[in-house]
Amino acid sequence: MDSPLLRVRNLSVTYPGDDGDFRAVRNVSFTVGRERLGIVGESGSGKSTTGRAIMGLARPPARVHADELLLGEIDLRQQSERQLRRLRGKRMAMVLQDPKYSLDPVMRVGDQIAETHRTHLGSSKAEARAAALEMLQAVHIRDPERVYGMYPHQVSGGMGQRIMIAAMLIAGPELLIADEPTSALDVTVQTQVLSIMDELVRERGMGLILISHNLHLVSSFCDRVLVMYAGQIVEICDAGSLADAQHPYTRGLLAALPELGRKRGELPQLQRDPAWMDDIAAPLETRSRKVGA
Amino acid sequence: MQMRAWLLDPAPASRRQAQLGGWFRAWLAFRRNTLGMIGLGIVLLLIGVAAFAPLIVDPASALTQVLADRLQPSSWAHPFGTDELGRDILARVVFGARITLTIVVLVSLIVVPIGLAIGLPAGYFGGWIDAALMRFTDIFLAFPRLVLALAFAAALGPGIENAVIAIALTAWPPYARLARAETLTRRRSEFIQAAELQGASHLRIIATQIVPLCLPSVIIRLTLDMAGIILTAAGLGFLGLGAQPPSPEWGAMVSTGREVLLDQWWVATIPGLAIFVTSLGFNLLGDGLRDVSSGRG
Amino acid sequence: MSAATSGAGHTVGGVARRIVAPLRRLGALLFSVALTFLGLTGVTFAIGRFMPIDPVIAIVGDKASQETYDRVYRELGLDQPVLVQYGTYLGKIARGDFGNSVMTARPVLEDLVRVFPATIELAFLALVIGVVLGIPFGVIAATNRGRWPDQIVRFMSLVGYSMPVFWLGLVGLLLFYAKLGWVEGPGRLDVAFDDIVAPVTGMLTIDALMAGEGDVFANALGHLVLPASILGFLSLAYIARMTRSFMLAQLEQEYILAALAKGLSPWRIIWVHALGNVWVQLVTVIALTFGSLLEGAVLTETVFAWPGLGLYMKNSLFAADLNAVLGGTLLIGAIYILLNMLSDLVYAMVDPRAREPN
Ligand SMILES: Nc1ncnc2c1ncn2[C@@H]1O[C@H](COP(=O)(O)OP(=O)(O)OP(=O)(O)O)[C@@H](O)[C@H]1O
Ligand SMILES: [Mg+2]
Numbered sequence: 028m029d030s031p032l033l034r035v036r037n038l039s040v041t042y043p044g045d046d047g048d049f050r051a052v053r054n055v056s057f058t059v060g061r062e063r064l065g066i067v068g069e070s071g072s073g074k075s076t077t078g079r080a081i082m083g084l085a086r087p088p089a090r091v092h093a094d095e096l097l098l099g100e101i102d103l104r105q106q107s108e109r110q111l112r113r114l115r116g117k118r119m120a121m122v123l124q125d126p127k128y129s130l131d132p133v134m135r136v137g138d139q140i141a142e143t144h145r146t147h148l149g150s151s152k153a154e155a156r157a158a159a160l161e162m163l164q165a166v167h168i169r170d171p172e173r174v175y176g177m178y179p180h181q182v183s184g185g186m187g188q189r190i191m192i193a194a195m196l197i198a199g200p201e202l203l204i205a206d207e208p209t210s211a212l213d214v215t216v217q218t219q220v221l222s223i224m225d226e227l228v229r230e231r232g233m234g235l236i237l238i239s240h241n242l243h244l245v246s247s248f249c250d251r252v253l254v255m256y257a258g259q260i261v262e263i264c265d266a267g268s269l270a271d272a273q274h275p276y277t278r279g280l281l282a283a284l285p286e287l288g289r290k291r292g293e294l295p296q297l298q299r300d301p302a303w304m305d306d307i308a309a310p311l312e313t314r315s316r317k318v319g320a
Numbered sequence: 321m322q323m324r325a326w327l328l329d330p331a332p333a334s335r336r337q338a339q340l341g342g343w344f345r346a347w348l349a350f351r352r353n354t355l356g357m358i359g360l361g362i363v364l365l366l367i368g369v370a371a372f373a374p375l376i377v378d379p380a381s382a383l384t385q386v387l388a389d390r391l392q393p394s395s396w397a398h399p400f401g402t403d404e405l406g407r408d409i410l411a412r413v414v415f416g417a418r419i420t421l422t423i424v425v426l427v428s429l430i431v432v433p434i435g436l437a438i439g440l441p442a443g444y445f446g447g448w449i450d451a452a453l454m455r456f457t458d459i460f461l462a463f464p465r466l467v468l469a470l471a472f473a474a475a476l477g478p479g480i481e482n483a484v485i486a487i488a489l490t491a492w493p494p495y496a497r498l499a500r501a502e503t504l505t506r507r508r509s510e511f512i513q514a515a516e517l518q519g520a521s522h523l524r525i526i527a528t529q530i531v532p533l534c535l536p537s538v539i540i541r542l543t544l545d546m547a548g549i550i551l552t553a554a555g556l557g558f559l560g561l562g563a564q565p566p567s568p569e570w571g572a573m574v575s576t577g578r579e580v581l582l583d584q585w586w587v588a589t590i591p592g593l594a595i596f597v598t599s600l601g602f603n604l605l606g607d608g609l610r611d612v613s614s615g616r617g
Numbered sequence: 618m619s620a621a622t623s624g625a626g627h628t629v630g631g632v633a634r635r636i637v638a639p640l641r642r643l644g645a646l647l648f649s650v651a652l653t654f655l656g657l658t659g660v661t662f663a664i665g666r667f668m669p670i671d672p673v674i675a676i677v678g679d680k681a682s683q684e685t686y687d688r689v690y691r692e693l694g695l696d697q698p699v700l701v702q703y704g705t706y707l708g709k710i711a712r713g714d715f716g717n718s719v720m721t722a723r724p725v726l727e728d729l730v731r732v733f734p735a736t737i738e739l740a741f742l743a744l745v746i747g748v749v750l751g752i753p754f755g756v757i758a759a760t761n762r763g764r765w766p767d768q769i770v771r772f773m774s775l776v777g778y779s780m781p782v783f784w785l786g787l788v789g790l791l792l793f794y795a796k797l798g799w800v801e802g803p804g805r806l807d808v809a810f811d812d813i814v815a816p817v818t819g820m821l822t823i824d825a826l827m828a829g830e831g832d833v834f835a836n837a838l839g840h841l842v843l844p845a846s847i848l849g850f851l852s853l854a855y856i857a858r859m860t861r862s863f864m865l866a867q868l869e870q871e872y873i874l875a876a877l878a879k880g881l882s883p884w885r886i887i888w889v890h891a892l893g894n895v896w897v898q899l900v901t902v903i904a905l906t907f908g909s910l911l912e913g914a915v916l917t918e919t920v921f922a923w924p925g926l927g928l929y930m931k932n933s934l935f936a937a938d939l940n941a942v943l944g945g946t947l948l949i950g951a952i953y954i955l956l957n958m959l960s961d962l963v964y965a966m967v968d969p970r971a972r973e974p975n
Contacts, residue, residue, distance in 0.1 A: 082877075082878055084874065084877055084878065112880050112881075112882065113880065114880070115877065115878055115879065115880035116878065116879040116880030116881075117880055120878055120879070121875075121878040123871055123874060123875055123878075124871075125871065128870060128871035128872060129871045129872050129874070129875040130872055130875070131872045131875075131876070131890050131893065131894070132872070132894065132968075132969070132970055133893045133894055133896075133897065133967075133968060133969060133970075134889075134890070134893060142879070142881060142885070143879045143880070143881075146879065146880055146881055146882070146885075147880060178969035178970070180969065180970045181969075191875065194875075194879060195878065195879065198880075355771075355772065355775075455649075455652065458649070458653070459652065459653045459656035459657075460656070462653045462656075462657075462953060462954050462957055463656075463657060463660070463950055463953065464908060464909075464911070464912045464946075464949050464950055464953045465912070466909075466912040466913070466915065466916075467912050467915065467930075467945070467946050467949045467950070468660070468946065468950075470915065470930070470934065470942075470946075471660075471661070471664050471942060471943070471946045472664065474664075474934045474942055475664040475665075475667055547778055547779050548778075551779075551780075551781055551782075554781050554783075555781070555782075555783060555915075555916050558781075558783045558916065558919075559915075559916070559919065559931060559934070560935070561934070571781070571783075574781070574783065574784050574787065575783075577787075578787060578920075581787055581790070581791055581795075582791065582795050585791055588784070588787050589784075589787075589788060589791075592781055592783075592784030592785075592787065592788070593784075595781045595784060596779055596780055596781060596784065599778070599779035599780075599781075600775060600776065600779035602779075603775045603778050603779050604775060607771075607775060
């Protein structure tokens with residue numbers, strides 16, 4: 028693999044609270060190349076927090092610490108807010124969960140795509156509009172001219188998410204973080220949205236971080252999978268070799284996946300071991316597949 | 321210290337302890353709100369001044385006309401000077417606090433029961449009762465309040481009692497809305513259904529279960545409204561529709577001071593300042609209370 | 618309307634809903650406006666009936682004979698049942714007949730038309746001041762939540778809420794007119810400038826501009842600026858406060874995060890995206906503010922001897938001129954109600970979502 032797009036070493040995010048600090052992300056290390064990396068984990072395991080911290084958009088009053096946070100050659104920790112702004116949208120972007128909330132309700136969707144272009148490429152109104160129309164086409168929207176002028180409430184969820192993807196990719200970032208991009212969508216359009224995203228990411232040779240609850244989806248869609256539990260990475264492995272996962276939590280998740288041909292009632296309940304909460308002594312190396320004990 | 325520990329006990333032994341603890345915690349949160357504390361100070365000062373007025377100043381000097389002493393500027397004998405009839409302005413302002421306080425108390429005593437009487441049944445019974453009562457409330461809510469109060473005050477004739485009635489007649493609708501909203505959110509709670517199952521009458525449930533739950537938000541709203549009530553009353557007084565001379569009502573005092581504004585500025589300015597500071601006090605207090613109740617810092 | 622060309626859900630029911638729903642909303646709106654107006658006339662009628670001033674004596678004077686008194690009593694319809702009287706009253710209002718003013722001996726409607734432009738001029742400038750300053754203040758407070766700009770705006774708003782407008786007017790006159798001489802005194806115009814410009818709109822600044830009379834304009838503005846600033850400060854307090862809380866709610870929305878992720882400037886995120894959504898709610902606030910400015914005019918105009926609706930009503934009150942008082946009340950009330958309705962309609966125009974039911 029050539030030099031990674033993103034290198035994260037010992038990233039921690041802490042929320043100060045009334046009764047002590049809450050460590051939402053603890054010593055997380057991983058790299059992303061021109062590949063599709065999945066992050067799975069249960070609700071509250073720190074997936075979104077990780078994604079936002081990379082973008083430099085951790086929810087205040089969060090404190091972010093990292094030993095290394097490199098986007099290509101750029102040290103994200105050293106960037107001023109102003110410099111970060113030039114990177115967001117241009118070098119890295121983020122698609123959020125629900126297009127119903129992540130699109131500005133009173134602005135035409137086309138303008139919301141075009142504004143990314145204008146911001147980063149300093150284009151004229153007409154240029155940005157042309158680029159946005161092209162981008163709408165790229166996300167397989169049939170009648171771009173018409174859709175350009177619609178308001179978010181007039182488009183369906185699947186279309187909204189494709190518009191969001193268009194707005195995020197129009198300035199040509201090399202890294203896309205997609206935080207549960209399909210969980211708010213109708214099942215019937217989930218695959219469609221994912222495959223459009225996949226197509227664009229491949230075409231442009233981008234890196235993708237796909238955050239999801241859904242181990243099944245992630246393992247079939249991504250090259251590598253990263254499993255988080257209570258703010259830590261407990262497992263990193265190739266999607267193909269998930270079956271060989273070592274950590275009991277991952278094994279539990281796998282066992283809990285419903286499979287065709289198995290009766291419903293047999294789904295085992297996930298047993299949690301309090302020991303998993305403890306800090307993992309030696310933060311794992313990116314390439315290792317085995318974590319903890 | 322022991323008291324504090326008892327109040328803040330995370331596992332209160334009795335309902336009473338839990339309740340007092342809740343209040344105490346709210347107080348601790350409120351105490352950190354500087355502006356709110358200033359407001360509380362002003363309101364307490366107003367109450368103190370009104371209660372001990374005769375001890376602070378000589379009651380006679382508020383009303384006795386000493387024509388030889390007309391329009392005196394500030395001096396040791398008259399810190400705020402004297403008005404056009406030679407009365408001590410400080411004494412009049414101090415006694416005016418009583419009038420202001422009387423007005424807000426009376427308006428509250430009228431407005432809250434009316435608001436509850438309309439809002440509670442609307443929220444509790446729902447259906448057409450709700451629709452009718454709320455339609456009625458909306459109509460009143462859409463009226464211009466000050467102008468209506470003016471018209472009422474004009475119709476009823478000038479005087480402090482009529483000013484109170486006029487203000488109350490235009491001030492109740494928000495309370496009806498509030499009471500209804502609060503009732504709606506509690507209506508389906510289990511303890512109310514439990515009370516219903518035990519065969520408690522509607523009236524009893526409303527009086528014993530729902531009213532106490534509505535009161536905190538009603539009180540906060542009332543505190544925030546106090547300033548508006550004071551300003552409306554003062555406005556009526558200024559127009560000559562409120563308290564009548566020689567009563568030392570602040571709005572009326574500003575009005576009489578108007579004639580000598582350019583030469584003896586203090587006659588109009590001092591009572592106006594009293595109106596301003598008092599309503600600011602209530603606003604600061606209400607704002608602080610609202611912050612605490614909505615859990616903001 | 619383009620709302621019917623929605624991309625999603627081309628079902629017949631969907632289309633029908635999109636056409637029928639706005640009509641139904643309009644119908645409901647008109648109904649409630651009519652009902653509120655009926656309520657308003659009911660109240661003014663009741664006040665008129667129960668006013669301790671005898672309307673007959675107000676007309677004939679207290680020296681009139683019993684015969685004259687009875688005749689006028691019947692002419693005024695006071696011998697009819699209350700409901701009939703109310704019906705007659707409504708009919709008259711519908712024809713624009715508010716009766717004659719005792720004070721000016723002219724039809725009340727004519728008086729209202731004459732004095733109202735002065736009030737509009739005052740209230741409108743005040744509103745402009747309140748909007749132009751209040752919205753930015755509210756935005757700045759929200760984006761600096763908890764820090765000193767927020768505290769300042771908050772305190773300023775509370776000061777505005779607590780200010781007796783008549784007193785502020787007097788202090789303003791004392792300071793800016795008498796002591797500093799920065800503005801003109803009470804009234805709308807110096808005597809020297811009277812009758813130079815023929816009234817067209819009734820708003821002196823505009824009339825002077827149209828007539829090209831620079832001096833008259835300057836003088837009229839000099840008179841206008843202080844009362845308008847004082848009323849403007851009060852509306853500023855309210856608008857800033859509401860803008861702040863609306864903004865805070867918007868800044869927590871996901872689309873703000875998305876805008877940040879796109880790398881947009883804070884300026885664009887705050888003033889275009891967040892404020893774009895706040896506008897929708899501010900429409901109602903601005904309409905309400907204008908309504909309360911008309912009300913506030915009663916006190917301000919008294920202080921500034923501003924010959925508008927407020928002063929007219931105040932003078933009528935003391936002349937026991939019932940028709941004039943109730944006519945003024947009806948006018949302000951009706952404008953109030955119309956503003957409410959208008960803000961609902963504008964809301965539907967500003968907010969693309971309002972065309973469809975949620
Ligand atoms: N502003 C905040 N203050 C305090 N704690 C927070 C804050 N935001 C998030 N957290 C906590 O951080 C933890 C991680 O949250 P995060 O949103 O990253 O989880 P997640 O893995 O994305 O979950 P989900 O699948 O539900 O989206 C959670 O336990 C959450 O409670
Ligand atoms: Mg998440």
